[in-house]
Amino acid sequence: MQTFRPVQLILIWMLCVMWNVQSVADTKPIEWRMSSAFPGSALQLGTLGREIARNITDISDNRLKVAFIEPNVIERPFRLFDAVSKDKLEAAWATPSYWFQKDPAFALFSSVPFGPDPLEFTAWMSYGGGAALRDELYEPHGLISIVCGAMAPEAGGWFRREIRQIEDFRGLKMRAFCLGAQVLQKLGMNPQLIAHDKLHTALQDGSLDAAEFSMPAIDTNLRFDQVGQLYYYFPGWHQQTTLFELLISQSAWLALPRAQQAQVRTACAANLARGIAQGEALQARAILDIRERGTEIRKFPPQVLNGLEKAWLEVAAELSAKSKNFARIWAAQTRFREEYRVWRELGYLR
Amino acid sequence: MQTFRPVQLILIWMLCVMWNVQSVADTKPIEWRMSSAFPGSALQLGTLGREIARNITDISDNRLKVAFIEPNVIERPFRLFDAVSKDKLEAAWATPSYWFQKDPAFALFSSVPFGPDPLEFTAWMSYGGGAALRDELYEPHGLISIVCGAMAPEAGGWFRREIRQIEDFRGLKMRAFCLGAQVLQKLGMNPQLIAHDKLHTALQDGSLDAAEFSMPAIDTNLRFDQVGQLYYYFPGWHQQTTLFELLISQSAWLALPRAQQAQVRTACAANLARGIAQGEALQARAILDIRERGTEIRKFPPQVLNGLEKAWLEVAAELSAKSKNFARIWAAQTRFREEYRVWRELGYLR
Missing domain, CATH: 3.40.190.10 (Periplasmic binding protein-like II)
Structure with missing residues (x-):
């Protein structure tokens, strides 16, 4: 009758452990630092950024943890483009208008005088050719920009x-x-x-x-x-519109599994819907308050x-x-x- | 020196296997049958339904698989409310207007003559008190309704x-x-x-x-x-608006882990943004075609x-x-x- 000595048994046990470790390796979380161009307390400007960080973390079941980082903690707002481009950060919460000094074309993806309202703007971006033109503009900088929120029209x-x-x-x-x-x-x-x-x-x-x-x-x-x-x-x-972007370094993006890429895109589209609905809901009361105060x-x-x-x-x-x-x-x-x-x-x- | 016999070894191995099975048990997929009120080929009416089924499946990394089921395969469109309410189906893709015969109040969550456009409608739903009133209306039927898409205004x-x-x-x-x-x-x-x-x-x-x-x-x-x-x-x-809903049986909803509930809500909000953008992008060309044809x-x-x-x-x-x-x-x-x-x-x- 064949028997096994303890040393053999330990080897078998180690194989078991390795097998199990392998099966949970896929769930090791990825962590992104998302530096914001706006303070987290600022209505929509910052709160929509906090929301997207939390939402991606939630729907990824903590497998992609996105940390919202206040402006100037890692990088100043107008330098976020370069920081993400150079992989100093995985991501930034910003608006394409902030890169106007690099090329005025960026501003055409955020807000345009006498330009489209949020409905028309997102129609152009998603189904009218806008997204492809945007991708061409960011690609040479090693950046992915995803429409990730919108604000109500500003006042004059x-x-x-x-x-x-x-x-x-x-x-x-x-x-x-x-x-x-x-x-x-x-x-x-x-x-x-x-x-x-x-x-x-x-x-x-x-x-x-x-x-x-x-x-x-x-x-x-x-x-x-x-x-x-x-x-x-x-x-x-x-x-008439302010579009926000989630700016992502190409290398951070390519390192994501497919399901997590879908999570980021979906969370951003949801954040857009949220931003538009919230923006529309809040303005009338604010105008009436401003008028009542003289x-x-x-x-x-x-x-x-x-x-x-x-x-x-x-x-x-x-x-x-x-x-x-x-x-x-x-x-x-x-x-x-x-x-x-x-x-x-x-x-x-x- | 202590030794082990093969039968002991098999027992140890079985323990290893059970341990591993346990560690992947959490990822056993949940499957939902989502019966549609509209054919999957119908622009927006059905395509947005197909999209939500695919998107939830994708962002859940196949842990919540939602199957889009054509009308009349399991249930007729106007009977979907009862079918989901009685747990004959986990979910349905529909519009609240379809439940008008049960209570005309349902129609107020989909489209209202001289009513709000998609911007105003979703503002009311999400930030103006609409969602709470809707939940009160569906709750006694054992149903959860989530706004999950919108169509452009109809023509007169x-x-x-x-x-x-x-x-x-x-x-x-x-x-x-x-x-x-x-x-x-x-x-x-x-x-x-x-x-x-x-x-x-x-x-x-x-x-x-x-x-x-x-x-x-x-x-x-x-x-x-x-x-x-x-x-x-x-x-x-x-x-002026048609809102679509993902109708879910309360028991199917409560059986979902929290991350998957967040996935469903997020995918629906994203589907709403997609529906609105797509609807806006497609109409002008269609009107011009209709005019050109006489x-x-x-x-x-x-x-x-x-x-x-x-x-x-x-x-x-x-x-x-x-x-x-x-x-x-x-x-x-x-x-x-x-x-x-x-x-x-x-x-x-x-």
């Missing part, structure tokens, strides 16, 4: 004086950002990029005549009603909007002359919008 | 004659569905629910004077241009829309008198919309 901004005609803009100092700021500059304004926590003082002491910051539900926290009598203008012609709510007169749009088309032509990417993408977006207009005018109740 | 319908005033509707036989059909009935029309594959003949032989079926990208396949000169009217006042594209005159809206408000009052659920939910939706209007009028460029 706070003004110390009434705006009756396009000439009233001339000489005004206004806080403004990106493509919208370029339009205002063309109209003889002095656009300035001032941090939101300095705006209150700047409007109060007259070093600013006007400021746009964000959508009403965020603007309401700036408490500009305490500055004195202001006009709060609509619509936010400069930013600020005049106004709409830009049609001739002012026409003047702004004319100036924007000039800016777009100039940027097209400077950047081949801008020219190509702007032309494609414009073509999509021309056809889409047929539907927007017929399909919806006013 | 195909007409054999021009519609100039509200009186032109009187006596017309029109294919129509659900709440919209009740409005038409109030205006002296004869609404009829005819299957889409019978519509062509019915319009041709005059047994129908008019028909609404769906959104342009679906309607275009009906090839009504071959019927003869028709008018294709906009907007689809009766159905059908007149028209808008209902304002006085016709006003007459339809007045009739709808009467229908809503009647349904509120008949159903406490309808009364409560209709009042809540109306309150939300009154405040929201402030934002819609200010926030967006026209």
